[in-house]
Structures are given as structure tokens and as C-alpha cells.
Amino acid sequence: MSWGMVAGAAVSLIGGSMANRAEQRGQDAQREASEASIEEQRRQYDLTRQDQMPFLEAGYDSLGRQQAFLDGDRSGFENDAGYLFNREEMERGLNRRAAAGGSYRNNGTDVDMARMLSGFANSHSDSYWNRLAGRAGQGQTTASGLGALGMGMANSIGNIYGNTAAAQASSYQRQGDIWGQTAAGVGGAFNYWAQNRNASGGGWGGGGGGGWKYPSGGSGPYKG
Known part of the structure; x- marks a missing residue:
């Protein structure tokens, strides 16, 4: 085989290897980006x-x-800051009026206090619930x-994985095409050399006409 043929085959192999490596690097870069x-x-x-967790926990x-209030637990309601403040203000106002009228701490004042607290609790419970x-x-x-x-993130990630898989499949196909073209180039160079050698009377294994011949008809080498 001539040095030109050897060089051509080597260039074909090197080119195929470089193209395949570039394809692999592109595939790796896409996977890393994904x-x-x-x-x-x-x-x-x-x-x-x-x-958002504070809002969720609240x-x-x-x-x-x-749920506790519906089940009869009134501790949350009775210790509610708004309820306690308004109740203290109401009691303080009623006591001031009773003291000014000279009826502070008598039975009538206690009855009025109980009536007002009952109504206040009923009205404030609605506010508490709301x-x-x-x-x-x-x-x-x-x-x-x-x-x-x-859900949006899951769909987006699913699309990324799907696109990456499709790109990898396409890359594998291109790599197969590259090596197929490389093999065809090397095989063509060898076939060209063999046909030229046969046409010039060269043999495959012994020198002169006593070696193996490679006919142009494609029937395979034969002993000359």
C-alpha cells in the first residue's frame, strides 16, 4: 500500500475519532446544562x-x-388577645359607671356584668371564628x-429529561453515522489499493504472479 493510501486511511480514522469525540463533548455539555x-x-x-412556610403554618x-373550638375547647377563644383586651375595657367601663352611681359591687352591678359578658362573648366568638x-x-x-x-416544576423537569434523552439518542445516531462513514472511507481506500495492485499484476502473498490475485470482477482472490 502506498504512503498516500496509508495517510488517507489514517486521516479518515483520525477525523472520525475527532468528530466522534466532539459529538461526545457536545452530549456531555448538554447533559450538564440540563x-x-x-x-x-x-x-x-x-x-x-x-x-411561604410561615403562611402555611399559620x-x-x-x-x-x-376544629378545637367546634369540639368545645374554648381555651383559644378565652385567651385570645382581642377578646381579653375588649373584655377588660368593658368591665372597667361598667365599674366606673357603677362607682359614679354609687352601686359599685352590688348585686345589680354583678347581674349587669354577667349579662354584658354573655352578649360580648357571643358577638366576639363570631369575630374570633372569622x-x-x-x-x-x-x-x-x-x-x-x-x-x-x-407541578409546574415537575412538568418542566420531565420535559428537560425527555429532551435530553432525545438529544442523546440523536447523538448516538450521529456517532454511528460518523464511524460508519469512517469505516467506509478506510474500506474504500483499501479496496482502491487492492484493485490497483491487482491491475498492475501484483499479488497478495508471494511476489510476481505466484501470489494471490484480486480480480476486478469481485469474485474474490485466487492463487495466480
């Missing part, structure tokens, strides 16, 4: 969830207080938002 994108999406979701707490409902609703809204955000 993983970086997925990691960033997860990081952003975790940050958002952390920021909603859970309020929902639990509502405030809990507002906080619980806020938590529910937060939970729904986080759920939608998580």
Missing part, C-alpha cells in the same frame, strides 16, 4: 417554599383552632400555590 437547569429549578422551589394552626377562617384560607391559598408551583 442537570444545572434542574438543580436551579429545585433550588428556587425550595426557597419559595421556605418563604393556616394549619388556625384550622386546628377552629379571623381564624381568614388565616386558614390564607394557608389553603399558599398550599394551592405551592402545589401548582411544584
